[in-house]
Amino acid sequence: MKRIAFAVIAAACACGCVQNEDEPLKMITEATFPPYEFMRGQEIVGIDVEICRVVAQKLGKGFKCENVDFDSVIPAVISGKADVAAAGITVTDDRKKNVDFSIPYVTTGIVVVYSKNNPYTSTEQLKGKRIGVQGGTTSENYVLEQLGQEPERSRSPAEAVAALKAGRVDFVIADIDPAKNCIKGESDLSLSDFITSEDYAVAIRKGRPELLKAIDETISEIKADGRLAKWIAEYTAEADRLKDK
Numbered sequence: 001m002k003r004i005a006f007a008v009i010a011a012a013c014a015c016g017c018v019q020n021e022d023e024p025l026k027m028i029t030e031a032t033f034p035p036y037e038f039m040r041g042q043e044i045v046g047i048d049v050e051i052c053r054v055v056a057q058k059l060g061k062g063f064k065c066e067n068v069d070f071d072s073v074i075p076a077v078i079s080g081k082a083d084v085a086a087a088g089i090t091v092t093d094d095r096k097k098n099v100d101f102s103i104p105y106v107t108t109g110i111v112v113v114y115s116k117n118n119p120y121t122s123t124e125q126l127k128g129k130r131i132g133v134q135g136g137t138t139s140e141n142y143v144l145e146q147l148g149q150e151p152e153r154s155r156s157p158a159e160a161v162a163a164l165k166a167g168r169v170d171f172v173i174a175d176i177d178p179a180k181n182c183i184k185g186e187s188d189l190s191l192s193d194f195i196t197s198e199d200y201a202v203a204i205r206k207g208r209p210e211l212l213k214a215i216d217e218t219i220s221e222i223k224a225d226g227r228l229a230k231w232i233a234e235y236t237a238e239a240d241r242l243k244d245k
């Protein structure tokens with residue numbers, strides 16, 4: 001009898017409808033975003049991975065992490081392919097229509113990456129220029145909505161910065177932490193001050209209050225006990241060392 005009930009739950013889970021207690025917590029991310037997520041050889045590591053691992057522990061579950069393009073991260077939790085999306089995801093009103101967000105764990109923003117021989121002075125100067133961004137991000141939205149133009153889309157902040165170095169774009173807009181990592185060791189590149197203020201949070205499918213509670217508790221705890229600050233320092237240093245190689 002027990003075995004039949006288990007088989008039914010497992011079958012339901014395969015189509016993403018019902019969560020099986022024995023399933024690991026599945027995190028979905030996009031690992032080109034140091035220090036929040038990046039590749040250490042074959043392994044996905046970073047601040048967001050640590051946060052979600054603690055959530056899994058709190059729920060008494062195993063843990064799995066998968067890497068996809070940024071614009072597939074939120075769709076993966078909506079479809080039930082993953083439980084938690086953590087990828088330096090900015091809380092926006094548009095995204096809130098489709099997913100629930102945890103409490104924020106970091107307040108940050110986007111900056112302009114520029115070449116010192118074409119110094120950045122103000123956002124006015126960006127109008128009509130070729131602006132590189134990572135596709136699907138708030139940087140893309142900034143170019144579309146604030147500048148009213150089409151950006152040049154890349155698959156990662158590093159790819160966008162490579163286009164800047166090659167002269168294929170005039171400026172890049174990206175989140176400050178991956179941008180800092182990208183310009184490390186590049187003496188001819190620099191960063192502006194913040195042009196937005198954004199909060200990062202973990203996104204989940206709507207209607208999972210217990211999971212949301214576990215994530216919120218985790219974030220409160222790791223902020224209060226210093227783990228979050230420690231991970232930020234450690235993973236920033238590790239990503240910078242990888243960039244030096």
Ligand code: GLN
Pocket residue numbers: 030033070087088089090091134136137138139175
């Ligand atoms: N914070 C940005 C956003 O949510 C970029 C995130 C990312 O590229 N991983 O759109």
